[in-house]
Amino acid sequence: MTRDTERPPARLVVLGVDAASPELLDRWIGDGTLPNLRALAERGLVARTRGVEGFFIGSTWPSAYTGTSPAKHGVHYLLQLVPGTYALHRVADAAFVTREPFWRAVSRAGMRVAVLDVPLTRLDESLNGVQVVEWGGHDALYGFRTHPRELARELTSRHGSHPLGPSCDGARRSADDYAALVERLTLGARRKGEWTRELLARGGWDLFVQVFTEAHCAGHQCWHLHDAAHPAHDPAVVARTGDPLERVYRAVDDALGDVLAAAGTDTHVVVFSAHGMSHWFGAQFLLREILLRLSVTVADRSRERGAPSLARRLWHALPEVVRRPVRALLRAVRPTPPTHAIPSLAFDPARSRCFPLNNGLAVGGIRLNLVGREPQGVLRPGAEAQAFCDELAADLLAIVDERTGAPLVRRVLRTDDLYAGEARDALPDLLVEWSDDVPTGSTALAGGAAARVRARSPKIGVVEGANDYGRTGEHRPGGWLLAAGPGIAPGRLDRVLSPYDLAPTLTAMLGVELPDSDGAPVPEIVRRDAWSTESSSRLSPG
Structure with missing residues (x-):
């Protein structure tokens, strides 16, 4: 042409x-x-x-x-x-x-x-x-x-x-x-x-x-x-x-x-x-455990029975100096998960007032388990949900990075304060904005162990984990x-x-x-x- x-x-x-x-x-x-x-x-x-x-x-x-x-x-x-x-x-x-x-x-x-x-x-x-x-x-x-x-x-x-x-x-x-x-x-x-x-x-x-x-x-x-x-x-x-x-x-x-x-x-x-x-930055990889420690999310009891639960307890009883090289070895030999696998939320909806939702790695998502919206909702909309959000936000903001003493969470945002529209219920209800002042990029890229993040507060004690995803940006x-x-x-x-x-x-x-x-x-x-x-x-x- x-x-x-x-x-x-x-x-x-x-x-x-x-x-x-x-x-x-x-x-x-x-x-x-x-x-x-x-x-x-x-x-x-x-x-x-x-x-x-x-x-x-x-x-x-x-x-x-x-x-x-x-x-x-x-x-x-x-x-x-x-x-x-x-x-x-x-x-x-x-x-x-x-x-x-x-x-x-x-x-x-x-x-x-x-x-x-x-x-x-x-x-x-x-x-x-x-x-x-x-x-x-x-x-x-x-x-x-x-x-x-x-x-x-x-x-x-x-x-x-x-x-x-x-x-x-x-x-x-x-x-x-x-x-x-x-x-x-x-x-x-x-x-x-x-x-x-x-x-x-x-x-x-x-x-x-x-x-x-x-x-x-x-x-x-x-x-x-x-x-x-x-x-x-x-x-x-x-x-x-x-x-x-x-x-x-x-x-x-x-x-x-x-x-x-x-x-x-x-x-x-x-x-x-x-x-x-x-x-x-951020510690999204810790959010689920943090919610479990705060007792606002309850693990699925069907996954706590038998040998797997015992194995988990034994693993966590080992000192970190033992777990670290084993974890590095497992990462090296573990096959890449299939891209088609869809994870389970793995929580007990009858006993959980909220649960974490995927929302990217810089801002965590939390969904309220609301009566009338969720299949087994336990948290009543209105004053009860409002009071729960206030308390949960305060608990999250109290968490610090143990290395520096700096807050690990910068803000907790409420979706309803930001957005309205016909698709609002497709979104998480609370947004946990991790602090940009606490870099957590993987240091395992050269063959060493991933940098550990230790989150501490009076209510959760210490929750520890690492970014082993491989991304540094x-x-x-x-x-x-x-x-x-x-x-x-x-x-x-x-x-x-x-x-x-x-x-x-x-x-x-x-x-x-x-x-x-x-x-x-x-x-x-x-x-x-x-x-x-x-x-x-x-x-x-x-």
Whole structure:
């Protein structure tokens, strides 16, 4: 097919850098480490965005692309309660995000869209345009799929699969392993840039969206190699790898530069990172035991009978100096759990006033076992539940890190104080925000024992555990945004944007309203005198 030479290939190009640290972006743009983003920033508007409070791990992407809160789109984590039960299920296997993404509104308005590798999205074959799901993504929910279907064959025949594969998580890595990981991530960014540029060059797009997810993996796996203050920092590995984050961010910047060059200076461009990254923190791995010690959650008695219970008692009777090497050996030989396994909540609902819920690793979730809402609820809504929450919050806030004496819990938030919506009951009721001042990133990566966290309070005594997951970087709330193009004045916004502003801003840039959004178009980006609501000529991308 021939390219439309009278117009840019797209009216609006949106490029995500998934889970990139806003602080690193600002620093490396400022010193020229990221020259392409620096050039764009010099002619564009830079802003920071707030996080999705309490749910910035699992809800950031659904909130960003629907413009609504978790209480409306219904997703707080990839494993959630089956409504009306005490069982967990994968929300991606069910309805998943219950509000529509902004690109569907644009497509419904008759415009042509390309939606490529946006995290936590399912394939929509009704779109007027193309979609690619999980060619290269951090969370593999559906596997690599495309609309139209023949696009998958075209991409893989020309560019292969993403060099990283479906997951980057791993426990122990040698210096060579880390070097290979970084090479795969940089190669993945380069390949994604190549096929993104090819699709963009076909022209006729009103909205063109691509997300580079390589920075996400690099942050989780390699933060300790970037951060010399991290307890697992290993100069010998860094001598082999360099700074992995800088290398991956540079590779993404190179790919963005190629895409931006293909888009041209007359195209409006938005580049964003929806949430950030820094050192691992928190003690989510202790929350269940803490609730058991406080006697607000009661273990499932059927799991306490017989030999397993005796074995557990004998294990905990051993001194830590004996348990530590055995634990390290078990981690080394233990097979990786199957990804399809769904854990049990393993508590006694007839005797528990609350129970922990998965909500990511930086903010713990607690569900009240309410009468009338839960199948075997024991806690009455109203004054009784209110008094229970007050007492539980005080007990959690009293817990300190035994090493430093610093509080282990920064805040206990109540979901009802933050959000309201038709999907509110899909969410935990209390949110335990762990203190960022107590780093708990694994130090077991070089072959030693994982750093132990000892949580202490008068009510729980001492609860001990370790982050042996292997990640040394964890998400932070808040993101970064850069918008450039005709009619957008360069500079830096002096206020922090809502996480829900992105979707209505992008649709407004194309003359489409998103009336049910919790956010609003950013006026400094959406200037009516600079935007035409008239769609560009539409060419088939096939």
